[in-house]
Amino acid sequence: MQRYQRKVYSVAFGLLRNQEDALDVVQESFIKVHRYLANFEGNSSFYTWLYRIVTNLCIDHMRKNKRYKAFEFDDSLRHDEKADSASDADIRPLSGLGDPAQMLHRREILDAFQNGLACLSDKHRAVIVMRELEGFSYEEMAKAMGCSKGTIMSRLFHARRNMQRHLTERLGYMPSEVVSDSDGESLGAVEAVMP
Amino acid sequence: MRELDHERVTKLHAYFDGEVSAAERQQIEAEVGADEQASSVLADLKLLRGVAVASFDAEAARVPEARFEQIWDEIDRTLERDRRLQRAAETNVSVWSRVVAFVRPRWVPAVALAGVAAALTLYVTQDGGPDERSSGAAVVASKEAQALTDVSAAPAAVELPIQNEAEIERIEFGGRSGRIDQIHGKNGKTTTVIWFTEDDPTENSERSL
Amino acid sequence: MKYSTSMFHWILASELATSGFALALGSVLLLAPEDARADVSGANCQIYTVLAMKTGDGSIPPDLEFIGDQLRDDGFAAFKGFRLLESRALELKLGATGVADMSSGHRLQLTLLGAEQTRLKLRATLQAGDKKLVDTDYKIEDAGILLLGGVRHPDGKIFFAIQCRGVL
Structure with missing residues (x-):
């Protein structure tokens, strides 16, 4: 099962945004998996x-x-209405950031994604993790x-x-080298428009 | 180039996620070829997913392998504790209980009946003696003969008690393996589940499964 | 003299009767369930046979909602659909064994061993043909549910939910 450990960690970290909490969940998950493994008999829905x-x-x-009080799954706690109501015109295509194949290897893009995830509301972060990572x-x-x-x-x-x-806001208008070394001011500017 | 409306973009998202019907899929695929904006939306979705997966992989790679080793050691310890508890539950039967369990169904009824019959005989052949003395024995004699009804019935409304957890005093698994679990429900009630498997137990370690 | 003989016979008979009664009483105690509570004479038990399936939309049908909380637990997360196959009632007398031959081909024997305070002590034995799958003694709160499962089925697994209520 060790081959799944980092995937499981990714999901837990994506939802919890805390390394130690995520590792606790990894541990608890594998204990549960082992306890209930007999129910599977090797069927294909193991990942699910x-x-x-x-x-x-x-x-x-x-x-x-x-610690997660602010992140409860309660629609009334936090909304992204401000961002949602903004015009689509300010959203540029991701392809404008460069060659798609290269993008997946650019550290600043991968970091920017994690940073963006942390800025999303709990609900939005959860659906991103569940859909893009878990394939729910x-x-x-x-x-x-x-x-x-x-x-x-x-x-x-x-x-x-x-x-x-x-x-696109964080990476789209500046050279990637600058972004990759910066984590402060430019991020603050981005967070100001994030929900 | 016309602006894509919200409904259409949402539909493209659903198409990208495999959440449309076969007919809708065909229709969208036919339209996307001629619609640059729709193609761009789909390309962005694909790229975003790629970035998401790569980003999570990169994040997970930051955790040192040694940290996962610690976790697996703890998992091993927990599972070993489980196994010890399981073994304890399976062997927690006293010698006396075993003797009683062996003797009770076979010999005790016969001895009891013989004793009762002897006592009754003596009473019947003698003067006097209270008749009530035999009534207890009659109850005993009829105990094994009590009728059991076995009726099919539709499930009625069921309300679980607050303390629903079962205390397993003795258990023997006839199959190849078994375990006792507790489900801690969101309603605060714990339910005991006895799982058994008829398959060969997997001998692999938890890590290699 | 005749009176004395009669007295002797009566005393002898009384002693024998007492011994026999003691023996019978001892037997009763051995036969009787441990910790038997005088005010519980039996139990009405319900046995639900549930099929947990690999396919389905994950919803819990209304007739299984009474164990919905349990079915939604991770222990059952391997299954996506649930169906109540059968519900059987067994009326148990204290110390006696009731037998339910389930349509799944399994035989479930339940014995009311006794009761203490608000808990019932039961013995459950599940058999597939001659093979005993589980044999257990357990104590559970009146009307509590024990789940017993793991029987292979082409669509998933079968388990049984056992619920007993004491009868005064």
Whole structure:
């Protein structure tokens, strides 16, 4: 199972944004997987099952832990309306950042994504992690977050748009070398427009 | 180049996520070829996903392998503790309980009946003696003969008690493996689950599965 | 003299009867369930056979909502669909064994061993043909549910939910 450990960690870290909390969830997830492994008999939904366990543990962790009080899955706590209501005109295509194949190896882009994730609301971060990393269906996401499929579609749409805006704003108008060495001022400027 | 409306972009997202019907997929694929903006939206979605996966991989790579080793050591310890508890539950049967369990169904009823019959015989052949003395024995004699009804019934409304956890006093698994779990429900009630498997247990270590 | 003989016979008979009664009483105690509570004479038990399937939309059908909280737990996360296959009732007398031959082909034997305070002590034995899969003694709160599962099925796994209520 060790080959899954970093994937599981990625999901947990994506949702919790804290290394030690994420590692605790990794540990708890593999214990649960081992305990309930007999239920699988090698069927192909292992990844889905594993990710579901990790996701549920993260959600439980956020709900129980006071540190995550602000991140409860409560629609009333935090909205991205300001960003959502902004015009689509200020969102530039990601392809404008450079060669797509190269982008996946550029440290500043990968860091900017993590930074953008931290700036997203809890709901938007969760749908990004569940969909892009875990491959959950809308239905599975709706169940995990206790909302409708329509809500998930809406959240995913806005989360992606906010992330795209974040990446293009942070990286789009400056040379990548500068961005890769900078973590302060330019980030602050970006965060000001983020929800 | 016309601006894509919100509904259409949302539909493109759903298409990208594999959440549209076969008919919708065909229609979107036919349109995308001639629609530069739609193609751009899909390209961005694909790129965003690629960046997301690569970014998470890079983030996970920051965790030293030794840290995961620590975690696996702790997992091993927890699972070993599980196994010890399991073994304890399976062997937690006293010698006396085993003797009683062996003797009770076979010999005790016969001895009891013989004793009762002897006592009754003596009473019947003698003058006097209270009749009530035999009534307890009659209850015993009829105990094994009590009828059991086995009826099919539709499930009624079920409300679990607050303390729903079962205390397993003795357990024997006839299959190849088994375990006892506790589910801690969100309603605060704990439910005991006895899992058993008819398959060969996997002998691999947890790490190599 | 006749009176004395009669007295002797009566005393002898009384002693024998007492011994026999003691023996019978001892037998009763051995036969009787441990910790038997005088005011519980039996139990009404319900056995639910549930199929946990690999396919489905993950929803819990209304007739299984009573264990919905449990089915949504990670322990059942391997399954995406659930179906109540059967529900059987067993009326148990204290110390006696009830047998339920389930349509899944399994035989579940339940024995009410006794009761203490608000808890029932039960023995559950699940068999597949001649093979005993699980044999357990457990104590559980009146109306508590024990889940027992892991029987292979082409669509997933079968488990049983056992719930008993004491009868005065």
